[in-house]
Amino acid sequence: MTRRRSVGKTDDSLDEAIAAIADLAQADAGAATTSGKPEAPAAAMPSEIVQAIASAALDAALPKSVRKRLAAGRPIAIVIGVPSPQWLEPIGAAVGALSPTAFVLERDGGKKAKKPDAGDDEVAAALVYGRPVIGASPAPDRALPAALNACADVRVDIAPINETIVRGLLRRFARGRAPRNLSAAPCASLSIAEIVSCFRRGSTAREVLAGFTRLAARKSATSALDDTPSLERLPGFSGAARAWGEDLVVNFGRWRAGEVAWRSLSASAVLAGPPGTGKTLFAKSLARSLGVALHVTSVGDWFAHSDGCLGGVTQALESAWNAALADARGGGALLLIDELDALPDRATMGPRAREWWATLIAHALTLFDGAVTARDGLVLMGATNFAAHIDAALVRPGRFDRVIEIPPPSVENLVAVLNFHLDGALAGADLKPLVQLAGGATPAAAAGWARQAKAIAAAERREVALGDLVAVIAPPDERPAADIRRIAIHEAGHVVVASSLGRAVESVTLVPAGVVAGQTVVDAVGSIVPTARELERGAMVSLAGRAAEQIVLGAPSAAAEGDLARATAAVASAQASSGLGRSLVHVVPTDGVLALIGRDPALRRAVHRRLERLYSQVVRRVARRRAAVERVADALAQRRFLAGDELKALVAPRRQVRQETGRRGRASR
Numbered sequence: 001m002t003r004r005r006s007v008g009k010t011d012d013s014l015d016e017a018i019a020a021i022a023d024l025a026q027a028d029a030g031a032a033t034t035s036g037k038p039e040a041p042a043a044a045m046p047s048e049i050v051q052a053i054a055s056a057a058l059d060a061a062l063p064k065s066v067r068k069r070l071a072a073g074r075p076i077a078i079v080i081g082v083p084s085p086q087w088l089e090p091i092g093a094a095v096g097a098l099s100p101t102a103f104v105l106e107r108d109g110g111k112k113a114k115k116p117d118a119g120d121d122e123v124a125a126a127l128v129y130g131r132p133v134i135g136a137s138p139a140p141d142r143a144l145p146a147a148l149n150a151c152a153d154v155r156v157d158i159a160p161i162n163e164t165i166v167r168g169l170l171r172r173f174a175r176g177r178a179p180r181n182l183s184a185a186p187c188a189s190l191s192i193a194e195i196v197s198c199f200r201r202g203s204t205a206r207e208v209l210a211g212f213t214r215l216a217a218r219k220s221a222t223s224a225l226d227d228t229p230s231l232e233r234l235p236g237f238s239g240a241a242r243a244w245g246e247d248l249v250v251n252f253g254r255w256r257a258g259e260v261a262w263r264s265l266s267a268s269a270v271l272a273g274p275p276g277t278g279k280t281l282f283a284k285s286l287a288r289s290l291g292v293a294l295h296v297t298s299v300g301d302w303f304a305h306s307d308g309c310l311g312g313v314t315q316a317l318e319s320a321w322n323a324a325l326a327d328a329r330g331g332g333a334l335l336l337i338d339e340l341d342a343l344p345d346r347a348t349m350g351p352r353a354r355e356w357w358a359t360l361i362a363h364a365l366t367l368f369d370g371a372v373t374a375r376d377g378l379v380l381m382g383a384t385n386f387a388a389h390i391d392a393a394l395v396r397p398g399r400f401d402r403v404i405e406i407p408p409p410s411v412e413n414l415v416a417v418l419n420f421h422l423d424g425a426l427a428g429a430d431l432k433p434l435v436q437l438a439g440g441a442t443p444a445a446a447a448g449w450a451r452q453a454k455a456i457a458a459a460e461r462r463e464v465a466l467g468d469l470v471a472v473i474a475p476p477d478e479r480p481a482a483d484i485r486r487i488a489i490h491e492a493g494h495v496v497v498a499s500s501l502g503r504a505v506e507s508v509t510l511v512p513a514g515v516v517a518g519q520t521v522v523d524a525v526g527s528i529v530p531t532a533r534e535l536e537r538g539a540m541v542s543l544a545g546r547a548a549e550q551i552v553l554g555a556p557s558a559a560a561e562g563d564l565a566r567a568t569a570a571v572a573s574a575q576a577s578s579g580l581g582r583s584l585v586h587v588v589p590t591d592g593v594l595a596l597i598g599r600d601p602a603l604r605r606a607v608h609r610r611l612e613r614l615y616s617q618v619v620r621r622v623a624r625r626r627a628a629v630e631r632v633a634d635a636l637a638q639r640r641f642l643a644g645d646e647l648k649a650l651v652a653p654r655r656q657v658r659q660e661t662g663r664r665g666r667a668s669r
């Protein structure tokens with residue numbers, strides 16, 4: 001949005017709001033006088049305080065020589081960066097008061113984007129006719145006319161309010177003396193309206209300062225009721241994410257102290273990982289450790305807070321960005337863009353989708369680019385469950401510098417998360433076996449267990465007991481015995497075949513988790529660039545549950561649906577994506593092969609033949625190891641969870657087990 005002015009004056013809507021407040025204030029004062037109560041000290045008009053702030057901030061930003069040129073009406077081109085759109089009106093009015101002949105352009109950068117040359121003619125004409133030209137914007141390089149940016153004699157930024165400005169405001173608009181050693185730090189994160197709101201009728205200087213501190217503390221907190229721990233206390237995170245966060249906390253403090261430049265910080269990243277692994281929690285914890293305001297937004301929010309049209313969605317994105325940037329310029333902020341993959345990858349979009357999304361994505365790329373938009377003090381983070389779906393232009397230095405994987409937690413990390421949320425209630429208990437029982441759980445699940453266990457104890461007005469946690473994590477299995485037996489055989493098939501192929505099996509459980517009836521956790525394929533043989537072996541492990549049901553129980557069940565999808569995808573990607581079939585032609589990316597199978601009969605036949613061959617091998621392998629399958633299934637049905645060494649002993653041939661037992665016996669003698 002653009003405003004032009006020849007002299008400084010406030011917007012009509014702002015005038016009306018201020019007038020309404022003034023009328024109410026006068027009415028209150030009159031009522032107090034007629035009732036016989038002492039008349040309160042005269043209160044300043046809000047517009048007076050606003051203009052005092054803007055004028056003082058402008059004087060602090062402009063060199064004395066520039067102010068003299070403006071006052072003399074001499075032609076000069078000035079670009080002013082303001083903390084947020086709210087500053088545009090007051091700064092424009094302050095410029096007008098300083099130089100009545102100035103041509104002032106105010107652009108907030110929102111709504112319809114201006115072309116780079118919009119306003120160039122007016123800028124040139126004003127300078128030729130000898131008038132000062134001043135452009136003000138939260139994003140000067142992007143929003144102001146290109147000609148003004150190119151020919152600017154002076155470029156300044158309105159800095160956070162300092163002690164001198166605060167002392168002057170207190171002297172004019174508050175009662176009593178200000179403390180000798182006052183700090184303006186709390187004002188750095190406050191908007192003009194928030195600063196003005198602290199100058200209540202009759203307030204003393206100390207009361208105003210206390211209001212600044214109170215407001216700043218509320219803004220810095222992620223939520224008034226939030227119990228998010230700081231990063232140093234946050235359990236369950238290790239590796240790259242924690243290292244990056246801790247390094248940022250240290251360097252952010254150095255930047256605040258003026259010891260390092262912002263460009264030397266690694267202050268942007270995308271957190272990628274499965275749902276429930278704590279990506280949003282990590283961002284909140286980091287914001288708390290940094291001591292900055294947290295702003296959370298998403299593509300869904302941009303649609304929800306707009307009319308859904310391209311212009312409205314773009315404006316909602318801009319508003320979220322400007323709000324975070326305003327806090328950043330006031331001392332720091334963290335902006336988290338959740339579900340970042342909802343901004344689609346242009347490389348995989350069809351023509352019709354590209355026509356709509358390309359404009360929004362291009363606008364986001366411009367906003368996020370540190371080379372285009374000054375974002376000192378703004379930590380930029382994204383969160384996604386699908387890192388592969390993010391547009392490549394988003395994930396590069398200058399925008400989101402890196403992608404940090406947040407993997408599922410280890411058992412030890414999950415125990416730490418659980419203990420944290422239990423508030424030490426079961427500090428002496430060994431929770432590892434219980435956590436292992438719920439193999440593959442996430443930190444979000446662990447937090448839920450703790451809440452439910454505490455709720456059970458609270459309902460009975462007692463302390464949390466281990467039994468409460470057992471009841472939540474592993475409630476009695478009420479499934480029919482025949483179903484439990486079949487699921488145990490199915491999971492045992494995965495265990496035995498994976499072990500026979502040299503894959504390490506970490507754990508297997510019968511504890512249901514949502515629609516998952518049981519789960520076997522096998523180590524990942526050794527290489528990040530698997531060969532055809534490694535892909536086929538992975539498919540064989542997926543097919544093993546079905547084969548075990550067929551061999552031991554006489555027929556398979558529908559329990560293998562997910563396994564079949566994984567095996568089909570692995571084989572199809574070898575055929576159509578990675579050149580590991582009979583053709584070197586790359587037909588589709590890996591994530592598109594399942595959809596292609598439904599449309600391509602030739603590919604479907606090729607995948608079918610390959611799966612049939614692999615399944616035959618798996619059936620033979622299970623048949624030779626049927627005894628091991630039944631041993632694992634029996635133990636699993638009884639104990640519901642098995643891990644590591646227990647599985648190795650159960651899978652090993654009886655002859656080997658007897659030999660190892662004999663050797664241990666001789667050694668003990």
